[in-house]
Amino acid sequence: MPSKIAQIRLVSSHPEVYEPCDDSFALVDALLADQTNLLMHNPKLCMEVGCGSGYVITSLALVLGQGACGAYYIATDINPHAVRVTSETLEAHGVHAELITTDIASGLEERLAGLVDVMVVNPPYVPTPEEEVGRDGIASAWAGGENGRCVIDKILPVADKLLSDRGWLYMVTLTANNPSEICLQMRDKGYASRIVVQRSTEEESLHVIKFWRDSDDILQANEVGAVNKTGPARIFESLLSQFPGLLFGRNSNSSST
Amino acid sequence: MRLLTHNMLSSNIKGVTNGFPLQIEAVKVVEKQVDFNPDFLKNMFSKVDWTALAAASKALGYADLPEAAGADMLDSDDFLRRFHHALLQLHLEEGALVCPETGRRFPVSKGIPNMLLHEDEV
Numbered sequence: 001m002p003s004k005i006a007q008i009r010l011v012s013s014h015p016e017v018y019e020p021c022d023d024s025f026a027l028v029d030a031l032l033a034d035q036t037n038l039l040m041h042n043p044k045l046c047m048e049v050g051c052g053s054g055y056v057i058t059s060l061a062l063v064l065g066q067g068a069c070g071a072y073y074i075a076t077d078i079n080p081h082a083v084r085v086t087s088e089t090l091e092a093h094g095v096h097a098e099l100i101t102t103d104i105a106s107g108l109e110e111r112l113a114g115l116v117d118v119m120v121v122n123p124p125y126v127p128t129p130e131e132e133v134g135r136d137g138i139a140s141a142w143a144g145g146e147n148g149r150c151v152i153d154k155i156l157p158v159a160d161k162l163l164s165d166r167g168w169l170y171m172v173t174l175t176a177n178n179p180s181e182i183c184l185q186m187r188d189k190g191y192a193s194r195i196v197v198q199r200s201t202e203e204e205s206l207h208v209i210k211f212w213r214d215s216d217d218i219l220q221a222n223e224v225g226a227v228n229k230t231g232p233a234r235i236f237e238s239l240l241s242q243f244p245g246l247l248f249g250r251n252s253n254s255s256s257t
Numbered sequence: 258m259r260l261l262t263h264n265m266l267s268s269n270i271k272g273v274t275n276g277f278p279l280q281i282e283a284v285k286v287v288e289k290q291v292d293f294n295p296d297f298l299k300n301m302f303s304k305v306d307w308t309a310l311a312a313a314s315k316a317l318g319y320a321d322l323p324e325a326a327g328a329d330m331l332d333s334d335d336f337l338r339r340f341h342h343a344l345l346q347l348h349l350e351e352g353a354l355v356c357p358e359t360g361r362r363f364p365v366s367k368g369i370p371n372m373l374l375h376e377d378e379v
Contacts (some may be wrong), residue, residue, distance in 0.1 A: 041362070044297065044300055044301070070292070070297075071296070072261065072297070072301075074262065074265075078373065080262070080373075081372065082344040083369055084369070086368065087367065087369065096289075098258060098259060098261075098262040099369045100258075100262070100266070100369065100370055100372060101369060101370070101372060101373055102269070102371075102372035103372075103373065103374075104371060106267040106269040106372055106374070107266050107267055107268070107372040108265055108266060108267075109269075110267045110276075110277065111264065111265040111266065111267055111277065111306075112265045115265075115304060
């Protein structure tokens with residue numbers, strides 16, 4: 001039986017490319033946890049921004065399947081080594097994704113607008129000095145600037161532009177990124193959100209958050225068993241309960257979970 | 258790079274207003290077998306810029322697409338097979354994409370276009 005996700009031994013590598021790590025595993029675990037919904041969602045076009053080793057986009061292609069009812073996959077990375085390594089990882093698993101070396105989705109924003117049904121992002125989320133953001137090579141995989149938000153805050157408007165009416169976004173965040181604030185910002189753009197995977201290691205506390213446009217809000221609310229309230233109030237309450245003690249807290253929560 | 262991807266790419270240089278479609282300089286083209294999926298093709302048809310696809314297909318040496326196409330043609334198996342071949346099975350392996358406004362070349366190597374800009378282009 002074919003394995004459901006990418007196998008580490010088949011993931012290619014390069015000294016300048018971020019290897020699959022806890023955050024990559026958390027994101028793939030989130031896709032597996034949501035697999036039934038993803039299969040029902042039947043996305044036509046899936047995209048990963050920042051594909052790194054290719055572990056996540058390969059896993060997504062394996063989770064959803066290719067072939068006769070498969071989707072079209074596009075993956076980008078600003079690091080040319082990463083894009084090449086991703087192509088080797090995909091090939092080793094017998095799946096295909098279209099690869100583009102570019103900054104986030106530069107070059108795609110016009111024509112791909114409103115077409116992406118599923119987007120996955122494991123952004124560079126580590127808080128670093130601002131000047132470390134945008135450097136070449138492996139630093140681009142983790143350097144996130146102040147609160148680790150520098151690149152995340154560039155990706156979110158692009159995601160909003162590219163996602164289709166029924167588009168879903170899965171994104172990894174660190175507690176220091178202030179995920180509740182990210183959810184509130186996305187709420188203003190019309191997205192509901194929930195945490196699919198939460199994981200704490202000695203070094204960091206990760207959340208994989210799923211965002212979706214409010215129109216299929218009700219379906220999702222049923223899925224997580226939300227209480228019978230309507231509209232933004234419920235979403236806001238659900239946000240509060242998902243991030244205990246974190247709301248609007250900056251840099252004060254590294255040991256809270 | 259498949260031509261569906263080409264159809265979604267525009268020149269991203271700052272100030273360029275007419276960056277689509279990118280012209281293709283083909284050095285090496287490969288064909289790869291892809292499962293035929295009429296539903297996918299019908300779904301994508303309305304999103305594809307046909308003129309750009311037909312020109313790109315020709316640039317890769319496949320001239321069997323009509324110059325213009327309408328949704329009524331989606332009932333034809335023959336049409337869908339040609340559309341499928343051009344959209345998904347032709348790959349630009351080596352070559353370049355050229356900005357129609359500035360002539361700036363974006364290299365394509367091992368099937369991967371490089372859209373990274375120089376500092377003065379952002």
